[in-house]
Amino acid sequence: MDTQEQNRLDLQHHLATRLLEGKLYLAPIGNVNRVLDFGTGTGIWAVEFAEQHPEADVLGTDLSPIQPEYVPPNLRFEVDDVEDEWVYSAPFDFIHGRYILPSLKNPRATLQRIYDFLRPGGYVEIMETLMVIEAIDDSLRNTVLPRWHTLILDGVRKMGRGDPMVPLKTKQWLTEIGFVNVTEKKFAVPANGWARGDEQKIRGHLMMTNLLEAAQGITMSICMKVWGWSKEEVELFLVDVRAALKDRAVHGYVPM
Template identity: 35%
Template sequence: MADSPGGKERRVVPVEEEEASGPNGGVAETKGPKHAETETETREQPAAGPKPGQEEQQHEAGGESSTVAPAPADALPHWTQPACHPLQNYEEDFDEDDDNDSALGDDGASSTASLSASILEYRTIHGRTYHSNIGNAEYWGPNDDRQLESMDLSHHAFTLLLEDKLFLAPIPDDVQKVLDVGTGSGIWAIDFADKYPQAEVIGTDLSPTQPGWVPANVKFEVDDATLVWTFRPNVFDFVHMRDLFGSIQDWNSLYRQAYKCIKPGGYIEDFECSVVISSDDGSVAPGMACYDWGRIFHEAGRKMGRPMDVVERGIVPAGLKAAGFVDVVERRYRLPLTAWPADKRLREVGAIQHWAAQEGLEGYAMYLLTQQLKWAPERVQLLLACIRKELRSNKLHPYAWVQVTYGRKLEVGE
């Protein structure tokens, strides 16, 4: 496939090595939550208390209930008030720098589009480029270098959050065929192919923005996962998805198609992030741009008919079970959004994710807010500038929930 525009090398933000101090050597209790994860076979919590290093969560109707603490006395002003308007002084600091044994079926009416001039006719909206009008033209994420770099940074943060794991599903070491749906920059597929050189890895996406120099056992195809899949039945050992929130109208249909294409006994895993910026100490409070971010995105998702509140509604575990997957396991993690945790690893996760946000915030917001909510671009920039200002203030201890869910396809005769 063609190189990504500009062909530039992705970078990872360096992180200071000093260990921050906090009570009990962990995350400072006054600054927010310790890293925690929960694992459930269903969406309800087990009766037993949390394991060491874990925190129990309460779920209601597939989501979770929480109470926001009162805002601290020195909280920043409402982002729409003049005291919070940083636009005149704000300056963005961006660096602009076949295998014959194909998994595709024989049906000529394939939804996989061949690379052609029309695929490369990207749309430009308010200075950002988006995939062509072929397929799902409502997809809201840009495909330019700035956004791809943000995605690569988030990939490193996600992998570090999972303790240097690319996935959690218990797939065998001799895995043979793997599909990465919505591969984006292709970085997950490339890392997987490097780790499992015997596996054939296919990454699909709406745009051919993946690099040209890749391991011999990985290939990328232009495809729209919301259309009918034409991969042969029972062909993949593992299907991986990540951050499809806001992209899917019918999640149950997506998982049913994946079920059809997975071998008996094979696995599916979906890694989804909440767009809600949370805090446990009330530092992210009403009136702040960070507080409003999730509400704004949820509204845009409702207008598109493609939900953004995938984590809150428990869409993934419910959808996997409805498709027929068994042994469904859900784990939730707090993803720090800045380098506030005392824990060294989580502080690095937060530092990388903060850098990713600096690169990617505009791309996340510009299409959705101008095209779906009809905001003026200047209003979008005001929101983004205020969020950046709040994240740099050192008064916040923000995080977003990450949900990793995997399930297994039944064996024959099981």
């Protein structure tokens, strides 16, 4: 994973923290002993959580070893695939994850593992983003963005990389598995700086940066590998995508 992508992951963390009004989580966890951050990415959430909760033993896991070397003494990182069998020696008081379920082959099975390794009375908190841009009006209609969505969503499915719309099913799955007091909080994050209010504009600019940085890699990969486009065709298409993402006349938002 290159430096630009790592920076984008950290940007996503900063946006999430703003959405949660400066908090790292919403669950009423109190003091905790064992905490798991699966799909930890750069480890930024786990580091901040460990600093705020010195009483907790915090474990961050990810497929990529991109986490910092120097971390709080109560935090450790492991390279691990969340879809492999879980072999932890004891259950967790709090399990946290962000932006990972849609990329899994069997996300429901991962939620079942979370249930099996959560102590009675423990909490799980998962934040996800839908890979779509919706709008408060019809300003998306004559842009390239609906076509972009279709190409990406269908392409991800054809490549066997999971289901981008999994977040819409997560609450039902959690309830079916046996979790209680399941709460879902929805956010509509402006896709650029079109919305009124300083805070909304900041969130919009963060989201726009995230979308612009993600667009190149995912569009190039899917349109060439799945749809057979040439590199030049994708680059021309991306010119229109970037222009639409930056256009404040497009009143789009990303559901989270």
